[in-house]
Amino acid sequence: MTQSKTIFFTVLATLCTGCLENASAPKKSTVQTTADTLSPASGPMAAKIIFKTGTNGSFDVPINGGTVPELGSGHKAVRIFAPNGTTTLATGDSSSASWGIPWLSFVEIGVSGSSNHNSSNSVKALSSDCAKFASTTESSASLCDYNKDGTADVPCGAPADYFRTSEFDCTPATTSAGAGGNDDPIYIRVKFDRTTSKLASHENVMAVLEYSASGIHPAPTSPTTCFSAGVFTPEQPGCSDMSWKVFLRNSDAVASAIKPFLMLVPPVFAYVDPANNRITSTAISTKQFLLPLSTDVSLDTFQISRTGATTTFIHNGNPNVICSNNSPLCVGMIFYSLSLYRL
Numbered sequence: 001m002t003q004s005k006t007i008f009f010t011v012l013a014t015l016c017t018g019c020l021e022n023a024s025a026p027k028k029s030t031v032q033t034t035a036d037t038l039s040p041a042s043g044p045m046a047a048k049i050i051f052k053t054g055t056n057g058s059f060d061v062p063i064n065g066g067t068v069p070e071l072g073s074g075h076k077a078v079r080i081f082a083p084n085g086t087t088t089l090a091t092g093d094s095s096s097a098s099w100g101i102p103w104l105s106f107v108e109i110g111v112s113g114s115s116n117h118n119s120s121n122s123v124k125a126l127s128s129d130c131a132k133f134a135s136t137t138e139s140s141a142s143l144c145d146y147n148k149d150g151t152a153d154v155p156c157g158a159p160a161d162y163f164r165t166s167e168f169d170c171t172p173a174t175t176s177a178g179a180g181g182n183d184d185p186i187y188i189r190v191k192f193d194r195t196t197s198k199l200a201s202h203e204n205v206m207a208v209l210e211y212s213a214s215g216i217h218p219a220p221t222s223p224t225t226c227f228s229a230g231v232f233t234p235e236q237p238g239c240s241d242m243s244w245k246v247f248l249r250n251s252d253a254v255a256s257a258i259k260p261f262l263m264l265v266p267p268v269f270a271y272v273d274p275a276n277n278r279i280t281s282t283a284i285s286t287k288q289f290l291l292p293l294s295t296d297v298s299l300d301t302f303q304i305s306r307t308g309a310t311t312t313f314i315h316n317g318n319p320n321v322i323c324s325n326n327s328p329l330c331v332g333m334i335f336y337s338l339s340l341y342r343l
C-alpha cells in the first residue's frame with residue numbers, strides 16, 4: 001500500500017469510527033418535560049416614583065418640620081406613575097380606591113426639620129435645608145465659590161421642586177448617619193406588600209434609580225483610607241465626601257442586625273473643579289438593583305440611606321473654595337426618579 005493510501009484509510013477509519021458509533025448507539029428515550037408556568041400576581045408590572053413636588057411629581061409639598069424618623073412616618077408619595085412618567089397608576093395611599101398598585105404599600109422619604117430628631121434644626125438654623133425639596137430659586141442662586149477668590153458665584157442648587165440633600169446643611173451635630181434602620185433620618189424607603197395574591201412568591205423586582213451625586217473632592221488616589229480591618233468603609237475620613245447605601249430587609253429588622261445590600265455612593269459622578277470654577281458634570285446617573293425578593297418572603301423593605309458625610313466643606317484645605325447653604329451640587333444628592341419593574 002502506498003503511503004498516500006495508508007493516510008487515506010487512516011483518515012477514513014477515523015471518520016467512520018464516529019459514524020459507526022452513532023449508527024449503532026441505542027436511540028435515547030425521549031423524556032417529556034413540562035415547564036412550570038409561573039404567573040405573576042395581577043396588577044401593574046411596573047411603577048415609577050418621581051422625586052418632585054407638584055402634579056407631575058410623586059409628592060405634595062411636605063409640612064414644615066420634616067418627618068419623624070420611624071417606619072411609616074416619612075413623607076409619602078401620593079402619585080405613582082407608569083414607567084412613561086406621565087400615566088398615573090396610583091394616587092392617595094394604599095387604603096384609597098385610587099391606589100392601583102396593590103403590591104406597593106407605600107414609598108416614603110426622610111425630610112429634615114424640627115420633627116426629625118435625627119435631622120433637626122435645633123443646633124444649626126440651616127439644618128432643615130439638609131434633606132428637602134429644592135425651592136424654585138435654588139438652581140439659579142449663585143451660592144458656591146469654586147474659583148478660590150472667596151466670593152460665591154457659581155450656581156450649585158438642584159432643579160426646582162426636586163428632592164435633594166445638601167451636606168453643607170446637614171452637619172453631624174444635627175443629622176445623624178443612617179444605618180439602614182427605621183430611625184434613619186435621611187432615606188428613601190419602599191415598602192412592598194408581600195401578600196402572594198399581590199406579589200407572587202416567585203417574583204423579584206428590579207429597581208432603577210436616577211440621581212446625581214456630587215462631591216467637593218474626586219475619589220482618593222489611594223483607596224487605603226476606605227478600608228477598615230479589610231472592610232470597605234467609605235464613611236472613613238478622607239475616603240468619600242458622603243456615603244449612601246442600599247438595604248433590603250424585613251420592616252421589623254433590628255437595626256443592629258441590618259447589613260447593607262449594595263453601595264450607592266461612592267462613587268460620586270461629579271466633583272468641584274477649582275481651576276475652571278465649575279462642577280465637572282451635572283449629568284444624571286442611573287443605577288439599577290435587582291431585588292431578590294423571591295429568596296425570602298419576609299423581605300418587604302427596600303431602603304436607600306445616607307450613611308455618612310464629611311464635615312469639611314473646603315477643597316484641599318483651601319478656605320476660599322467652599323460649599324454654601326443649599327448646595328447639593330457641591331456635596332450632595334439630587335434624586336430624580338425610581339422605577340420598579342416586577343420580574
Ligand SMILES: [Ca+2]
Nearest residue numbers: 145147151153
Ligand atoms: Ca468665586
